[in-house]
Each structure stands twice: as structure tokens, then as C-alpha cells.
Amino acid sequence: MPDYKAVFNQHDLFARRNGMAITECGPGWAKAEMTVQPHHLNGAGTLHGGAMYTLADFAFACACNTHGDLAVAIACTMNYHRAVQQGVVRVQIREVARTKRIGTYAAELTDENDTLVASFTGTAYARPGVPLPSLAPPQ
Incomplete structure (x- = not known):
């Protein structure tokens, strides 16, 4: 099995640019985290919802691939439960159901105190026989 943690941490440039990293993953699941930086804050001084969504989506991409x-x-659906101003935000996502082409995933985002700050659900469409581009053999 490829090292999906390394693949996503290296090739997802948007997540990398925003300080996000996959910390663990396996078939149908992943964990990721980010440390809140000043450029992640919205006008209210809290972590921008788009930053939390990006973290969840990054873990989702790894898990479903x-x-x-x-x-x-x-x-995808995201529900925000609490504001975050600083510290580390973590996400854990797991596969809920999967067929040949469709997979459903559920995630929880927590702050550094393990307080639930957001929840995410995602549905993925798989293309059997088509590899992740970063794993495809050179042509």
C-alpha cells in the first residue's frame, strides 16, 4: 500500500501552504491537524470557517483515496459548534459506508482540549481503475 500520508502531505499544495498535515491514515480513515496562525483568522478574530472546512476536506480526500x-x-456538509481563536485543531474522519463507486465519511474536528468544534460529512465518488494522479506511473 502506498504511503498516503506522505503523498497527501507532499502533493496537496493548498493544504501544505495553509499549515495542514495528515498525521495518520489507513484504509478509509485519516487524521490531520493544523496550528491556528494569524492569517487563518476571520474579521471576528476567530478561526475562519473556510480554514476548518479545508482541514476537514483535506482529511476527507486522504481517507477516500x-x-x-x-x-x-x-x-459535503459542515456544522460549526464552537469558535476557535488559537492552538491546534485536529480532525478525525472515518468511512461510514462504501460501495464500488460511492463512499460516505464522517468527521469530528476538535481543539487542543479535545472539545468538539465542528463536524463534517462527505460523500465521494470513486473511479475504479483510475489511480490518484500523484501515484500514476509516468507516461
Whole structure:
């Protein structure tokens, strides 16, 4: 099995640019985290909802692509429960159900005190036989 943690940490430039990293992953699940920086804050001085969404989406991308076929998001929902001003935000995502082409995933985002700050659900569409581009053999 490829080292999906390394693949996503190296090739997802948007997540990397925003200080996000996959910390662990396996078939159908992933964990990621980010340390809140001043450029992640919104006008109210709290972590921007888009930053939390990006962290969840990054973990979702890793989790749904650990089966060897390219998978892409087709629907996502994010619920915000608490504001975050500083510290580390972590996400854990797991596969809830999967068929040949459709997978459903659920995630919880927590602050550094393990307080739930947001929840995320995502649905992915897999393309059997199509590898993740960063794992495809050179042509």
C-alpha cells in the first residue's frame, strides 16, 4: 500500500501552504491537524470557517483515496459548534459506508482540549481503475 500520508502531505499544495498535515491514515480513515496562525483568522478574530472546512476536506480526500482508486468529493456538509481563536485543531474522519463507486465519511474536528468544534460529512465518488494522479506511473 502506498504511503498516503506522505503523498497527501507532499502533493496537496493548498493544504501544505495553509499549515495542514495528515498525521495518520489507513484504509478509509485519516487524521490531520493544523496550528491556528494569524492569517487563518476571520474579521471576528476567530478561526475562519473556510480554514476548518479545508482541514476537514483535506482529511476527507486522504481517507477516500486510500483504497487505490481516484475518489473525488460530490457532496459535503459542515456544522460549526464552537469558535476557535488559537492552538491546534485536529480532525478525525472515518468511512461510514462504501460501495464500488460511492463512499460516505464522517468527521469530528476538535481543539487542543479535545472539545468538539465542528463536524463534517462527505460523500465521494470513486473511479475504479483510475489511480490518484500523484501515484500514476509516468507516461
